[in-house]
Amino acid sequence: MKNTSIKSLVLSLLFGLLASSLHAHALWIHTSATTALGKTHAFKVYYADYHENAIEDVADWYSDVEDFEIWLISPSGKRIKLDKVARKDHFEGNFVAEEKGEYQLQISHTAKVLKGTTAYQFNASAQVWVGKGKADLTEQTELMLSRNPKSSRFNVSYKGEPLPDATINILGPDNNSLDFTTGKKGKAKAEINGSGKFFAEVTKTEKFKKDHPSGLKAIWRCATQVVER
Structure with a gap:
């Protein structure tokens, strides 16, 4: 059960304050970057x-x-909606390569606007490699953060096109935060040194013209990826 409408209002106001900030709550997919054919591969969100x-x-x-959908895009371009199970502080699921x-793994969820004139869209992705081979990843979220295989070169796209001058923030396991x-x-090359989990995030706010049909003034988007080394 959801908490009271007062709590929802407070959360909405907090998001309004954070909309112009790079860092806010976001969806994150945790999973290993490699797996094997026929193996059940787990993920958490x-x-x-x-x-x-x-x-x-x-x-x-x-x-x-919590109503987000998570999709699996295969190397040949097949798109499969995956099941997810709620736990106390995350959802989990799996697939077989x-x-x-x-x-x-891709998530793109625009949250229902509770109050105010800004919508919040949460995009998250994870890349899982099975040996060698090319991918036919034609499906993309509106704001997409991805990286090259086994490297720290990141790519940011917006509505299918490369996005220049985007700021990628990476938080390391030592709590040091760097922008690229x-x-x-x-494209951007980030310096990722050491082992552990690295949290990469990019945001973009799109302002709407006056009298937009939605009645909104803007939509705030974020895209995330967890890199485990």
């Missing part, structure tokens, strides 16, 4: 702000964020 060391219980997630190449800016082709 958290709603968190790792800069604040804040992982929210599912009962406290903003608006209808049947092809060699790169799989992607994409070039003209939407």
